[in-house]
Amino acid sequence: xxxxxxxxxxxxxxxxxxxxxxxxxxxxxxxxxxxxxxxxxxxxxxxxxxxxxxxxxxxxxxxxxxxxxxxxxxxxxxxxxxxxxxxxxxxxxxxxxxxxxxxxxxxxxxxxxxxxxxxxxxxxxxxxxxxxxxxxxxxxxxxxxxxxxxxxxxxxxxxxxxxxxxxxxxxxxxxxxxxxxxxxxxxxxxxxxxxxxxxxxxxxxxxxxxxxxxxxxxxxxxxxxxxxxxxxxxxxxxxxxxxxxxxxxxxxxxxxxxxxxxxxxxxxxxxxxxxxxxxxxxxxxxxxxxxxxxxxxxxxxxxxxxxxxxxxxxxxxxxxxxxxxxxxxxxxxxxxxxxxxxxxxxxxxxxxxxxxxxxxxxxxxxxxxxxxxxxxxxxxxxxxxxxxxxxxxxxxxxxxxxxxxxxxxxxxxxxxxxxxxxxxxxxxxxxxxxxxxxxxxxxxxxxxxxxxxxxxxxxxxxxxxxxxxxxxxxxxxxxxxxxxxxxxxxxxxxxxxxxxxxxxxxxxxxxxxxxxxxxxxxxxxxxxxxxxxxxxxxxxxxxxxxxxxxxxxxxxxxxxxxxxxxxxxxxxxxxxxxxxxxxxxxxxxxxxxxxxxxxxxxxxxxxxxxxxxxxxxxxxxx
Ligand SMILES: Cc1cc2nc3c(=O)[nH]c(=O)nc-3n(C[C@H](O)[C@H](O)[C@H](O)COP(=O)(O)OP(=O)(O)OC[C@H]3O[C@@H](n4cnc5c(N)ncnc54)[C@H](O)[C@@H]3O)c2cc1C
Numbered sequence: 237x238x239x240x241x242x243x244x245x246x247x248x249x250x251x252x253x254x255x256x257x258x259x260x261x262x263x264x265x266x267x268x269x270x271x272x273x274x275x276x277x278x279x280x281x282x283x284x285x286x287x288x289x290x291x292x293x294x295x296x297x298x299x300x301x302x303x304x305x306x307x308x309x310x311x312x313x314x315x316x317x318x319x320x321x322x323x324x325x326x327x328x329x330x331x332x333x334x335x336x337x338x339x340x341x342x343x344x345x346x347x348x349x350x351x352x353x354x355x356x357x358x359x360x361x362x363x364x365x366x367x368x369x370x371x372x373x374x375x376x377x378x379x380x381x382x383x384x385x386x387x388x389x390x391x392x393x394x395x396x397x398x399x400x401x402x403x404x405x406x407x408x409x410x411x412x413x414x415x416x417x418x419x420x421x422x423x424x425x426x427x428x429x430x431x432x433x434x435x436x437x438x439x440x441x442x443x444x445x446x447x448x449x450x451x452x453x454x455x456x457x458x459x460x461x462x463x464x465x466x467x468x469x470x471x472x473x474x475x476x477x478x479x480x481x482x483x484x485x486x487x488x489x490x491x492x493x494x495x496x497x498x499x500x501x502x503x504x505x506x507x508x509x510x511x512x513x514x515x516x517x518x519x520x521x522x523x524x525x526x527x528x529x530x531x532x533x534x535x536x537x538x539x540x541x542x543x544x545x546x547x548x549x550x551x552x553x554x555x556x557x558x559x560x561x562x563x564x565x566x567x568x569x570x571x572x573x574x575x576x577x578x579x580x581x582x583x584x585x586x587x588x589x590x591x592x593x594x595x596x597x598x599x600x601x602x603x604x605x606x607x608x609x610x611x612x613x614x615x616x617x618x619x620x621x622x623x624x625x626x627x628x629x630x631x632x633x634x635x636x637x638x639x640x641x642x643x644x645x646x647x648x649x650x651x652x653x654x655x656x657x658x659x660x661x662x663x664x665x666x667x668x669x670x671x672x673x674x675x676x677x678x679x680x681x682x683x684x685x686x687x688x689x690x691x692x693x694x695x696x697x698x699x700x701x702x703x704x705x706x707x708x709x710x711x712x713x714x715x716x717x718x719x720x721x722x723x724x725x726x727x728x729x730x731x732x733x734x735x736x737x738x739x740x741x742x743x744x745x746x747x748x749x750x751x752x753x754x755x756x757x758x759x760x761x762x763x764x765x766x767x768x769x770x771x772x773x774x775x776x777x778x779x780x781x782x783x784x785x786x787x788x789x790x791x792x793x794x795x796x797x798x799x800x801x802x803x804x805x806x807x808x809x810x811x812x813x814x815x816x817x818x819x820x821x822x823x824x825x826x827x828x829x830x831x832x833x834x835x836x837x838x839x840x841x842x843x844x845x846x847x848x849x850x851x852x853x854x855x856x857x858x
């Protein structure tokens with residue numbers, strides 16, 4: 237954009253997954269000026285971002301990751317856990333593990349049921365499609381015997397001309413088919429097309445790997461949406477620039493501030509965001525103020541967005557007072573309602589004649605040939621991330637007695653005096669999910685390869701890794717500031733395993749992961765337990781394992797929920813404007829009022845596409 241310009245129609249804070257969608261769509265109108273303020277750099281031709289098989293290698297690296305951590309977790313022996321987030325143009329879509337899937341219709345419909353008017357499966361489906369270009373599976377992409385290609389209705393549920401280029405894998409481990417058959421044998425069927433509104437079952441997921449335009453590279457917000465819009469003169473991106481505060485009205489003018497404060501207190505009017513304070517993080521960034529003629533749009537993600545709201549005086553007055561921040565809008569829901577999928581990683585040694593990703597580690601010649609193939613043609617094992625996903629209804633996994641106990645525990649939690657009105661409503665829905673056929677409660681992710689637990693792989697050996705993840709936990713955490721210093725990380729407290737249900741399902745889940753490996757036909761290929769070892773046997777051992785080995789699945793949501801104000805919402809679902817403001821919107825994962833059984837990125841893109849249409853006045857949120 238024109239050098240030196242500091243006033244725009246729209247200022248988007250956070251050039252991540254959602255932020256780049258919104259900025260790209262708003263700047264389609266050449267008469268609308270848009271700025272994006274992004275704390276991270278733009279990584280171009282960066283193998284740690286682009287190469288699918290390198291997923292997770294950039295975690296903890298400050299050039300890519302905010303490196304947030306949790307507060308000590310009371311139910312996990314006070315462990316402090318990493319909470320990585322992408323710090324780059326493209327945000328977490330540049331750091332994530334590339335899975336591209338979708339939850340069940342019932343789970344999106346639950347958002348509307350909860351109070352997010354206008355947000356449901358039917359209203360999102362056109363936007364799921366708008367975001368992607370995906371080709372149907374070829375025979376070669378299908379797990380032999382286990383999967384049939386969905387021949388009909390592919391175009392009803394899959395996009396064919398959107399910016400992101402998800403695809404099916406090209407190379408499959410020969411452990412996949414026995415694994416799928418084993419999952420079938422424990423009572424979970426194969427789903428040939430989980431994108432149609434029922435996402436349960438074991439399936440071959442799409443992955444955000446471009447096999448059309450940028451061969452074999454990660455397809456993420458910077459390489460897709462931003463690539464479409466980067467040469468527009470009306471779009472300006474400030475990189476390595478961290479937003480520290482949103483200013484309202486004339487900002488410095490005490491009179492205008494007081495009058496807008498007064499009117500907001502009296503419920504007469506609404507605060508108007510007028511500019512954003514920005515600090516350069518290095519010599520390529522900017523320091524100063526960026527002005528918004530029309531609107532400020534917060535897309536800082538589930539941690540960045542509530543932090544910036546609080547730094548700007550929007551939140552719980554008590555929390556703000558303790559942090560030394562004057563309250564402008566009394567909105568206690570900011571930073572509350574934090575939800576995340578807890579995950580447990582186990583690996584199992586398998587016969588080393590199987591074809592797994594371990595070959596890259598065990599065989600230097602193979603590794604060199606794959607590396608050469610990838611750099612020459614963008615193909616080979618480095619252009620693949622093969623996960624086999626299973627989203628299982630609870631009924632298929634646990635006894636009806638245990639299911640009844642868990643339901644009773646849910647009822648007790650609903651009626652517990654400490655449960656907030658919002659959590660109460662959510663828990664009622666989640667209690668229904670416990671017995672639903674079309675909602676995944678536990679996810680098992682199988683990756684054919686080792687090296688992903690705390691126990692190092694033995695040279696020459698092959699493994700499968702199984703991640704067990706709770707899809708609809710009842711725990712609720714929070715994200716808050718404890719200082720007015722914008723450079724300090726927020727306090728992130730997921731409150732993992734904060735109730736009997738989550739603890740029980742975690743226990744059942746990790747035990748089931750081992751059961752899967754002891755069930756045929758997989759059992760015949762498994763050499764033995766690797767991490768944890770075979771010495772973990774009793775419920776007490778497994779419970780200790782869940783406490784010691786819990787990690788995030790990297791799916792935080794909910795900290796600026798789109799719900800009515802009186803129900804604990806931060807953002808009006810119809811307009812996505814922060815309650816009490818006239819022109820401050822939120823568009824990112826923090827909007828999601830309740831977890832869904834999926835990896836969230838494709839949903840974040842779809843939310844942002846729909847949000848862009850709401851902002852442009854093309855649709856009303858109903
Ligand atoms: C390690 C990891 C693995 C994951 N794996 C998967 C997966 O396989 N599949 C899947 O579907 N999902 C996955 N996810 C989740 C998914 O990537 C996120 O849900 C999604 O990208 C969130 O989008 P967002 O727009 O809300 O936030 P982000 O994409 O994180 O964007 C927020 C942006 O705002 C910027 N920002 C924040 N605060 C400020 C500030 N004050 N000033 C300026 N800029 C700021 C950040 O730098 C970032 O670029 C994973 C996430 C991670 C971290």
